[in-house]
Amino acid sequence: MSLLPTRRAFGGLLGAAASATTLGAAAPRAAAAERPFQATTRRPSRRPNILVILADDLGWADLSCYGSPHIHTPNLDRLARDGVRFTQAYAGSATCSPTRFALYTGRYPGRTEGGLAEPIADQSVGLAPDHPTLASLLRDAGYDTALIGKWHCGYLPDYSPTKSGWNTFFGNLGGALEYYSKLGLGGEYDLYEGDATYHDLRYYTRVLTERAVEHVTTRAEEDTPWLLNLNFTTPHWPWIAEGDEDAAAEIVRRIRNGERRALFHDDGGSLEKYTEMVQDLDRSVGEVLAALRSSGQERDTLVFFASDNGGERWSYQWPLSGEKASLQEGGIRVPQIVRWPAVLDGRQVSHVPTYSPDWTATLLELAGARPAASHPLDGHSLAGYLRHGEEVPERDLFWRVRGERALRRGDWKYHRDQDGADHLFDLGEDPREQADKAAVRPELLDELRTAWETTDAELLPYPD
Template sequence: MAYRILFLFLSVLIFRIGNTQNSQPNVLLIYVDDLGYGDLGSYGASKIKTPNLDKLAADGLRFTNAHSSSATCTPSRYALMTGNYPWRVKGTGVLPGDAALIVPTNKTSLASQFKSAGYATGIVGKWHLGLGEAVAKNWNQPIKPGPNEVGFDYSFIFPATADRVPTVFLENQTVLAGNAADPIQVDYQNKVGTDPTGKEHPELLKMLSSPEHGHENTIVNGIGRIGYMSGGKAARWTDEEMPLTFLEKAKAFITQHQREPFFLTYALTEPHVPRMPSTMFKGKSGLGYRGDAILQLDWAVGEILKELDQLGLSKNTLVIFSSDNGPVLDDGYQDGAVTQLNGHKPAGILRGGKYSIFEAGTRVPMIISWPGKVQPGVSDALVCQIDFLASFSSLLKKELPKNSATDSENMLEAFLGKSKTGRQVLIEHAGSLSIVEGNWKYIEPSERSAYDPKTDTELGNAKDPQLYDLSKDPSERNNLANQYPDKVKALAEKLLQIKNK
């Protein structure tokens, strides 16, 4: 009996050692949706508890000046995947659910770079970068190109956002639980089929939409969506089970590839609308469904980290956590985000939010953890998600082809905490553009609206130049453009130079 126990112990020990001694680290990118700079306890939130992410921050490197490339989702995800500023390319704005793929299949992507280095690559969760070669597509047949054609060996996604049709999962190129006898149709211009809409039948809604946001089309799971769909009744997910499905698929990918290096993008949908958290989280935050969704997000992160630990992979896994843009409260549904805010400040001390050229649009939480490799602490280095491609290429010792990822810079030393120096210059994007150099931020003049009443967001646009000293005024309250005209001129010229690069 004693020999059996000893044999079992040694077998487990050898298994765990084997799993932690790969020369190449696993990389887990946890990418969330619309999470603000002030939404986590580790970033100053006091009205909501995020213990799992706070522990990740305590054990890793927490960045105070990390950015998405843009203040909305599709362009940020495009930049992350391609290493190119999205404002250089037409058609990279927020996509409808039937959009064609916008990531080039003939250029290096973040996923393809890992794949070429021998990694198993996967994405689970939100995609929102288009599918197929055209808007018109047959949802009842395999759809390509998509994630598999830009470097992911495995994908389990929904096409766009949870508030846009079609509300289905795609595993690799195929709609899960599709049925040829109940074909799926999608249209963003005209109603298809006989499904009720939120506009016609508000009495069928379990969550009312906010006026003028567009969430009044086909009702799925008691929630009005953007766009029309028919068919695919068995394939439609429910909001409450969708995040749990993503979690299980992410865990399964890790388990399947535990004996080889893997790169997994785990793209959670929280706290993007519609916020309809699983029952065990409803009402738990005291901040409405948005707060409950953040609790769910934190729990899911804890579960995926627990999976790494149970498989003996934690020490050899580099974990990156970040958000695609800043926060928004009322983004289309009456879910208590506004009425039950309870003093919570999703953007922290920053001004603006999602859609805004002010800092809260793109300055987001970023935490990087790699036990024994990244020392716990706080970094003030200026970094951006657009730099992941060049930086991880350096980690993998893989050169980037010429004319690929031309806006991505190698910030590996900063990401790993070995250098306090980040980017010298960063372009921020929210329709209009701004440039950050050192402590100075210049926002170019714009005729765009200064304020969005639908989302109650200061968009940061103004007809006159804006200049802020972020070291003294991170909330961007004191416009210094008139006091420093030479600095305005220099930054405007540099912005134009980068635009024309």
């Protein structure tokens, strides 16, 4: 990732960006008790276990610790209270597959053919098995690796987690499924253990939670450090909560009748139903964290929680504009919490901008694993920041989707929208992206546009 030729003091960024955490109808409930992040002098006694939990289409302010006025998430609030809550965290892209490519590879999605799909919808592309991943690099460094939940980086027979570094896989390969029948967008059954189908017609979030609890508990009996990617589909459409068997049956009927958008649930869902799903996600995360605690692994496990992109339809994202699939802040800024009791103090908040590839680099460094020289990372490791309080260098955060582009440098964000218009926003003063400074700062707009185009020239072009 490119570093700025000149830089402002990062403390100025923290002060300006802090305003973004308190705007809106309700300030985050965690904010009053939080203090700015400060590293401790504690040193871990061993390499950390790593639990990466991804929510699916969870909006930036859908948790009560991020300001939701109507969704109550006590378990995730507690996770934030026991660790560090990030207010300027970003997904690697605005939709499911590219963000997962960014997190698994530590690189821009556009560096790989599969990452160009937004999102993957068929068997034509996927994450190439010979591409180094977070899992394969940690496995080579002595970690046990597992993925439970949504993969969405390609389909069998050519692509799957077991072909890309995860020793264990239990979950769905595609981007969405009906929560009871496990039918995907094309009507295919989509629940696997390893590369073989596995039949369980109970509510999917419950199935994943039970499997994750079992896995975490079993790992306590081993001395080997472990990585678990726990990828929920909640609260992705269709908007069905546990107990909604009649609604599920109607969607299944429509899928089997050939209705192509049945899973999109265009005529379903509600704020109440969405609230149920997010609160169920919170309960599920709480069960997994309780298993960590009861098995004696809590202190030495780094827990990373985030969403794969911004929310949509029923999501609460104030004060951000835009939603999933957009490169406005609402499409790419996400809730993000990190807890590691052996090293990090709780009740902390960080306003440092981060995004998905940073965490690939960070987790590898903390685990003592080396990136592959053949596939340089685009992320910047935050290990020095977390462990020693080192200043994070200002650098460009880059996004590209079909028809849109964005680049963040310090507080400034360059954005080209779907109509081809270029915009410039000062996110420190205007996280809602309403005061376009393009005409006021044309030289800065040109500078950031050139920086975006320089990075873009390194990436694969989109297929026609």
